[in-house]
Amino acid sequence: MAPAQAHGVPLAADSGAAPAAHDGIAVEVNGERFVHAGDPQMPLLWYLRDVLWLTGTKYGGAHGGNGADLVLVNGKPVSAITQPMAKLDGKRITTVEGLAAIDGTLHPLQQAFIDEDAIGCGYCTPGWLIAGCELLQRKPQPTDADIDQLPNTCRCGCQTRVRAAIKRAAAGKAGQA
Ligand code: FES
Known part of the structure; x- marks a missing residue:
């Protein structure tokens, strides 16, 4: 059986310690850490929607450009369809699902x-x-x-x-x- 985290299940609760060695691409999405052990060329958009089931970010065409697939990567807006997972190791990603406060208060x-x-x-x-x-x-x-x-x-x-x-x-x- 593949390791659970290979398919987007979060790593152990964030202790604040430095991330352990990992086999895959480590990303932080809306404050949770994940390791992607699948195709490194998978676009971030498909990882978010099809692996993590964060479906707020929308497909805006094969090259992005109309803003529907924007997410924040280390605080900067980027088109998620244009970003292969291989470029995202160690990056902090915020999607629309991460804008509201933990208690549900809207941004x-x-x-x-x-x-x-x-x-x-x-x-x-x-x-x-x-x-x-x-x-x-x-x-x-x-x-x-x-x-x-x-x-x-x-x-x-x-x-x-x-x-x-x-x-x-x-x-x-x-x-x-
Ligand atoms: S495309 Fe329908 S609300 Fe903007």
Whole structure:
């Protein structure tokens, strides 16, 4: 039987100690450590969706580019379909599932998307949330131009409301009337 961690089962609870030697690609996903012992060329998107069952991150085409498959790798937004697991050993990955607090409290940007009704079909939403969170980290008071430079697109036409949501979060008004 293959080692459990080969298929995405978390390693033993994080003790804060240095990671032990491993046979595979060690990644931290939303604060949990995993070892991928499968195909090193598997794109991160398939590892997240098909191995870890984190299906929030969406397929946005074979080359990414529309923002649907954005995740944070060591805090930077990257297209998950373009990243083979081989490039990710030792990396810290955050998906949309990792934005809320442990107790389920939504990230202020998630709450702002609800407040501004910025979700149509929802397909693009996880990517907007990842890109928006990184933008707010980098630029706490983003301009319209900053927001419009994000790589994300929305086929439901929610861009104006997305912009309002990011600005609401920036203003600290998420969850307020
Ligand atoms: S909400 Fe449908 S694609 Fe954006």
